[in-house]
Amino acid sequence: MRWRCVPAVALFALGASAAVAQPVSAEEVPYVRTPQAVVDKMLDLAEIGVDDFLIDLGSGDGRIVITAAQQRGARGFGVELDASLVEASNEAARMAGVAARAQFFERDLFDTDIREASVLTMYLLPSVNLLLRPRLLAELRPGTRVVSHDWDMGEWQPDAKVVLQGQAKPVMPMKTSTVYLWIVPARVAGTWNLQVEGAAGQESIAIEFTQRFQEIAGVAARARGRTLLQSAHLRGPEIRFALIDETRRPSEPLHFFGRVYGDTMEGTVMEGATAKGSRWRALRGG
Secondary structure (H helix, E strand, O other): OOOOOOOOOOOOOOOOOOOOOOOOOHHHOOOOOOOHHHHHHHHHHHOOOOOOEEEEEOOOOOHHHHHHHHHHOOEEEEEEOOHHHHHHHHHHHHHOOOOOOEEEEEOOHHHOOOOOOOEEEEOOOHHHHHHHHHHHHHHOOOOOEEEEEOOOOOOOOOOEEEEEEOOOEOOEOOOEEEEEEEEOOOOOOEEEEEEEEEOOEEEEEEEEEEEEOOEEEEEEEEOOEEEEOEEEEEEOOEEEEEEOOOOOOOOOOEEEEEEEEOOEEEEEEEEOOOOOOEEEEEEEOO
């Protein structure tokens, strides 16, 4: 990948290529292949399959997208500033018999529409990751998998991390490769008005969620009083949490399992381990 300069940021190449860790012009960035073992692990960690659309930001020789298409049946494209690498990647896709599912374009990653991706791969420094992080959270659908080779996302903690030994880097003294995975979380911060359907009718619960990336917490206001959510967890659009009614003895927690659809979330609530589930639905408040 060849970068246009970003002021005051030491850039590495993206996707299947890397750059010397110092500010350089796009023309001076050397091309270094990502080991195939790292490519395979990136695709494994993303659990990429036939229903996925992969976008590789900085596609180098195209091996990430081509491997995903050839071995996993996925579709996608890569973007790269070096026209010769783009041409070679498209030719490699033709030779591999996957040109209909793997395409490459001469394009700057910052000018690339990423909204179609169900999986997005990249290889850059943490400082550059931070430049992209707001776009990833705002533009990618909840549940989209983001995979980075070697560099993290700062305060956005990974959902999974794997270290591969013996992966020498020609341009730096590292002999390991780290692969990070993030699942883009749904946006749940704010007030939600929840209705639970039960044998005794409906119960209304107001929940105030706080959120820091995929980490969530909340307070529920019920007719019986206010209580903290227990075991609150968010993974992409999938959400779960529990409520304990402190006024009842013994108290059986209500376990909520559901999915977020923009300004709506809905699912099943269970009371106790063997109870039959009831339906619940929540709307984002004003």
